Amino acid sequence: MTAVLGALAFWAAAWALNVRLARSGTAAARFAVPALFGVTILVVWEGLVRGLNVPQVILPAPTDISVRFAAETRILWADFVQTFVKGALTGYAIGCSAAFCVALLVDRFDVLRRGLLPIGSFMAALPIVGTAPILVMWFGFDWQSKAAVVVVMVFFPVLVNTVQGLASATSMQKDLMRTYSAGYWQTLTKLRLTAAMPFVFNGLKIATTLALIGAIVAEFFGSPTLGMGFRISTSVGQLALDMVWAEITVAALAGSAFYGLVALTERRITFWHPSQRRS
């Protein structure tokens, strides 16, 4: 009972502190407030699980999860390499470059734009995860099938965003290029691709999450005895929920790091865009 009360007291105290910090509005508060909120969630979680004696098979405490995480780093690393590096990253690279090339074609030929683009944006809203069982059957259980699922999943968002971006240069800018007597390729590389970059990166950022989801969900349909999705589904079967949560932590870290990396690249490449200006 004391653990529950302690957790609730911590919550109240942290919230009061957060309200004061938020009111102060300093630059440090912009980082301190969310950090404190995250810590609060962990403390309340720990306190409630310990205090109410929640069984391990329903919700393990954060400390149990971190102990398990530290004990199983070798397995977790092997799963990470199998699912993320081999499956998700390969598929991401293939899918995004394919989508980029198709987008250039779609942009060049108006018939394709009018025909392919509505279908592309329609496909982007469909439950493409459903192709996972088919692709697993075609490409076997190993990482190739996971990469294939990722390719299909990331293709349409990147395609739609890139085409939209290539159309984003204004007619004034295009006229300027014409007065310089720039050809198609010169206009493309010097003006339109640059102008498209914010849109392209928007698609690439959406695709990072989809890539990880695709690689993990594809493993639910069959995988070698390795991989994050495989470990999650088998550990759930063994009721080893601390292992599941450790795997989820890996997925969360990998997903955030991947997203952060793409966002950082975006900042380097589209430094000129208004949304990237430091206030």
Place this chain on the structure above:
Amino acid sequence: MRSLVPILAVVAAIVALWYAACIPMNIKGVLTDAERSGVVVSPEGAAARRDANAWRLAVSNRHVWQMSFEQDRPRLPAPHQVAIELWETTVEKKITSKRSLVFHAWVTLSATLLGFGIGTAMGILLAIGIVHNRAMDMSVMPWAIASQTIPILAIAPMIIVVLNSVGLQGLVPKSIISAYLSFFPVVVGMVAGLRSPDAMQLDLMKTYSAHSSEVFWKLRLPASMPYLFTSLKVGIAASLVGAIVGELPTGAVAGLGARMLSGSYYGQMIQIWSALFAAAIVAALLVAVISALQRATLLRMGFGR
């Protein structure tokens, strides 16, 4: 009209490619069947063909191409096979039958709609809190955005099993996953929408000495509608994906996800494809309904002109 012709052309091209792909994809199974029924095929014996190139086999056995489109268990079913299966399992079966796709689609759809309702309501409430409370904005918003980068679907099996052990079964666990997935698009869109009135409009409300609840009902909420509908479209598609994935770990009982899983267990590609198309049709219908609602609402509010 101008865009209909290219779309139809692209669809026709996709169908043609699909038929063409059936030949090399199915060639090995076709040759095995053909050999069994006494037709002469070029490398004899399944063992000799196992590692052969599918394209070369297809070219050297042109007389069996016809069979690629009518196999019972193809690797890639032909479009008409999927269409026939869809027709048979939707129109010709009673909808209460376990083999009817309408029955399975309804199981998935009900979880989707329940989850979408819960997720949307929670999302709107949280957005209202975030807009009106600065501490909540600063602490919750970064986490809401960061959580987008986390593969939430990965915890679907765990949610199902955990809720199962607490005694919750069937509709509710799936709709919790759906709710979770549709929750964040709604929060992010709604926060942007509730903040969309500019300083001039807010100042006008202040000169009327409007209370913050009046500002909410008369200015912020109406102004947020375009944003809300855009994120609802994202949210309902995500809900459907959540419901489908939520059906996977329960062991293929009912629903479109279960059809896909049992199809993949028993190598029934036609069943997987028809479930996939049913899911696509359901998704398209849901998005279309939201779009119609959006158009009607925004038109009445005067946004659409």
